[in-house]
Amino acid sequence: DVKVTQSSRYLVKRTGEKVFLECVQDMDHENMFWYRQDPGLGLRLIYFSYDVKMKEKGDIPEGYSVSREKKERFSLILESASTNQTSMYLCASSPPGLAGYNEQFFGPGTRLTVL
């Protein structure tokens, strides 16, 4: 079974703090994704990565950055947390398009509250 883990289930931070959200997958997937999910807005893609050290902006990258130094790990960084970044953050991974059909497998999510 694909296993995607996220470093924290719940996180409380203060405005202005630098926040790191970690995601690790154990299926040797090339592609990894970070989403946020808010009521009424659905899943919104923040950043994704299709290879080590490669990253692309998603639909809402402002206020976020990412790091992918190793294939299994994809980190989301909030440089200076703000209250409007309070949300559920979901990490996902998938095999490459040429080899598979891109099912994305999600981690359990991190519910981040910024005070």
Place this chain on the structure above:
Amino acid sequence: QKEVEQNSGPLSVPEGAIASLNCTYSDRVSQSFFWYRQYSGKSPELIMSIYSNGDKEDGRFTAQLNKASQYVSLLIRDSQPSDSATYLCAVRGGFSSNTGKLIFGQGTTLQVKP
């Protein structure tokens, strides 16, 4: 026009009935289609994937794809209260190359009443 559209619901069905969830998409060259189930407070879980026109069955779930009409549906037979959740439709566009990027609908909330 949204790229992937779903009726937000809630769709309410009695226990034992067939629940029918629908999804339309705008990219004519879309390749792959997925249904995810998401319980409240949990992350999405993949339940069905379909790539060719027609029906694909897995237990009580049937996914139906019609590329000419650009819609994909999910049927849940013998609905149970445990099926109450939000169902997300996801589509891989034809030009996503090998990045694996999917476009998600907003989801349909299903309520199965005992």
